[in-house]
Every structure is written in structure tokens, then in C-alpha cells.
Amino acid sequence: MQCSKVSEKISAYLDHELDFELSRQMALHIGQCDDCREMFQDFQKIDATLREMPEIELAADFARQLGRMVEVKEGPATGRLSILASLGRSVQSFTRLLDATRFSSTQALDEFNDFPPFSMGYIYFKLLEQSGRG
Amino acid sequence: MVVRKRQSGAAPSGHESAPVEDTDFDTIKAIGRGDRSAFELFVKKYQNPIVNFIFRYVRDRFTAQDLTQEVFLKVFQGAEEFEPRGKVSTWIFTIAFNLCANELKRQKRRGYPHSDLSAVDPAELEYPAHDQAGGRQRELEEDLMAALDRLPENQRAALWLRVNEDLSYLEISRVLNISLAGVESLTFRARKQLRQLMRGPIGSSP
Numbered sequence: 001m002q003c004s005k006v007s008e009k010i011s012a013y014l015d016h017e018l019d020f021e022l023s024r025q026m027a028l029h030i031g032q033c034d035d036c037r038e039m040f041q042d043f044q045k046i047d048a049t050l051r052e053m054p055e056i057e058l059a060a061d062f063a064r065q066l067g068r069m070v071e072v073k074e075g076p077a078t079g080r081l082s083i084l085a086s087l088g089r090s091v092q093s094f095t096r097l098l099d100a101t102r103f104s105s106t107q108a109l110d111e112f113n114d115f116p117p118f119s120m121g122y123i124y125f126k127l128l129e130q131s132g133r134g
Numbered sequence: 135m136v137v138r139k140r141q142s143g144a145a146p147s148g149h150e151s152a153p154v155e156d157t158d159f160d161t162i163k164a165i166g167r168g169d170r171s172a173f174e175l176f177v178k179k180y181q182n183p184i185v186n187f188i189f190r191y192v193r194d195r196f197t198a199q200d201l202t203q204e205v206f207l208k209v210f211q212g213a214e215e216f217e218p219r220g221k222v223s224t225w226i227f228t229i230a231f232n233l234c235a236n237e238l239k240r241q242k243r244r245g246y247p248h249s250d251l252s253a254v255d256p257a258e259l260e261y262p263a264h265d266q267a268g269g270r271q272r273e274l275e276e277d278l279m280a281a282l283d284r285l286p287e288n289q290r291a292a293l294w295l296r297v298n299e300d301l302s303y304l305e306i307s308r309v310l311n312i313s314l315a316g317v318e319s320l321t322f323r324a325r326k327q328l329r330q331l332m333r334g335p336i337g338s339s340p
């Protein structure tokens with residue numbers, strides 16, 4: 001086998017991902033070729049160092065916290081009921097948004113006055129402005 | 135959140151060439167029925183492999199923690215519909231990988247350069263007291279960590295899953311949604327580039 005072909009397969013050889021015959025040829029070549037053997041050994045050292053690298057460890061009660069979180073999220077309403085509850089919350093938010101027209105001024109929101117013309121935001125605040133004047 | 139070496143191989147292992155008896159299937163079924171204690175056990179089993187995979191991918195410990203939480207919430211939500219086509223570990227790493235990829239896309243859109251994120255400063259890591267040989271090992275780890283950070287994300291992910299989580303190329307191909315040849319190429323290029331980035335043969339320094 002040629003070194004160029006062997007070097008391309010060294011990684012897969014190290015990972016035991018080659019078939020039996022190719023692995024046998026690789027082992028033979030690596031045993032005889034200093035350059036390829038050096039590459040193989042360097043790859044082994046990289047792997048060993050990677051396995052030894054310090055790792056993050058989460059808080060001991062991480063699992064319990066998540067357990068509580070899913071319990072709260074699920075709550076007593078599951079399945080269709082939870083979908084209805086979400087829908088209800090969305091409708092409530094939307095009606096609150098429409099209700100904003102009762103405010104006479106949009107002064108506090110003027111700092112966001114960078115909506116592109118004819119975007120939904122631009123039209124919304126224009127309407128709000130008019131209803132404020134009216 | 136602390137940083138230390140993993141004591142045991144908590145990572146899932148095994149290749150998929152033979153039919154796999156995956157004990158996690160039962161756990162996922164239980165989670166699908168809303169069993170909270172099964173969910174907590176599952177989280178405990180996978181939390182460290184997942185947070186470290188994500189951390190190596192996004193290179194920010196706080197983002198890693200948030201995304202890990204998101205991964206498990208998705209597991210909880212998706213457990214009922216889970217179909218055992220592959221291993222559970224492959225499924226959960228796929229969720230993690232997709233969340234990471236989305237997060238990086240989001241960061242790129244917002245113009246966050248990766249290097250500005252609070253990647254772990256080696257000085258922050260809690261290394262045990264060491265002798266001279268331990269000092270060299272630490273230097274090597276720091277060099278490797280810096281070199282790893284400079285790899286393209288997919289190379290980093292593929293190599294990490296292979297070396298630290300013992301996933302087969304087939305499993306990695308499912309996680310990353312690429313071909314087997316693609317996985318082989320990514321892991322080879324990752325190792326080759328790490329070798330070059332670490333300037334010369336590894337461990338040859340005095």
C-alpha cells in the first residue's frame with residue numbers, strides 16, 4: 001500500500017471502522033513505515049489526551065430541577081387540555097394587544113420608531129397614533 | 135457548574151452493526167407515560183455526556199447548560215412519539231446537535247464571533263495538584279483544547295462523539311445527518327489538523 005492511501009485511512013483504522021482485509025494491510029504497512037507509524041501514534045495520543053480533558057459537570061440536583069420543571073410545565077392539564085390552555089393564553093395576549101388602542105399616546109414606544117414602511121409594526125403604530133388623536 | 139475529569143465512562147457505547155438491546159427504550163417508554171422518576175434517572179445518565187458534547191460544540195459553558203436543559207425537555211416532549219429505529223443515545227445526541235447548530239446559526243446572524251464567547255479559560259479549570267509530568271500533561275491538554283477550538287464545528291463534533299462518547303461512524307452519520315464517508319473524512323481531517331495545530335509530533339516536547 002502507498003503511504004498517501006494509508007495516511008487517509010489511519011483515522012478509520014484507529015476507530016476500527018475498516019474491514020478485516022484492509023485492517024490487515026494497514027497493520028502491515030504501519031509496522032514497516034516510520035512516517036505512517038508516527039502519524040498513527042500521534043493520533044492515538046490525541047485521542048488519549050481528548051479523553052483526559054477536563055469536563056463540565058452539572059449541579060448534582062440538575063435532574064431533580066428538570067423533573068420539577070416538567071411537572072410544572074405539564075401541570076394537571078395534559079393533552080388536549082394543555083393545548084386549550086395555551087390557546088386561551090394566546091387569545092388573552094392578543095386581546096390585550098388590541099386593547100392598547102385605548103391609550104392616547106404611543107410616546108413610550110416612539111423609541112422603536114424604526115419599522116420599515118408598510119410593515120405590520122409600522123401600520124399598527126400608525127393606527128394607534130390616529131386613534132390616539134381621535 | 136464545575137469542571138473536572140469524568141470519572142467513569144458514563145457515555146453510551148456500542149456499535150450498531152448487530153441488533154442492539156437498548157435498555158433505554160424502556161426508560162423512554164416510561165417517560166412517554168409521564169413517569170417523572172424515569173425522566174430524572176435518564177437525565178442523570180446522560181447529562182454529563184450531553185453537556186460536554188454541547189460545550190465542545192458551542193464553546194460556552196452557560197449556553198451549554200441552557201441547551202442541555204432544552205435537550206432534556208425535548209426528550210420529555212418527544213418520548214411518547216419516540217420510535218426505536220436507532221439507539222436512544224443516537225436520538226438524544228441528534229437533538230443536542232440540532233440545537234447546537236441552530237444556536238450557532240442564531241449567533242452568527244447576530245454577529246457574535248465565537249472567540250468572544252466565554253469559552254473556558256484554562257486557568258479556571260480545577261486541575262488537581264500535579265507533579266512535573268502532570269504539568270506537561272496539563273500543557274498538552276491546554277494546547278489540545280486551544281487546537282480543538284480552532285477546528286470547524288462539524289469536525290469537532292464528529293471527533294468528540296467518536297473519541298469521548300464512543301459512537302460508531304454509523305451513529306455519528308445519523309447524528310450529523312451526513313454519509314459514512316463524510317464521517318470518516320471529518321474525523322480524519324480533525325485529527326490531522328489537531329496534529330498540525332499542536333506543532334509537530336504530540337508529546338515530543340521535553
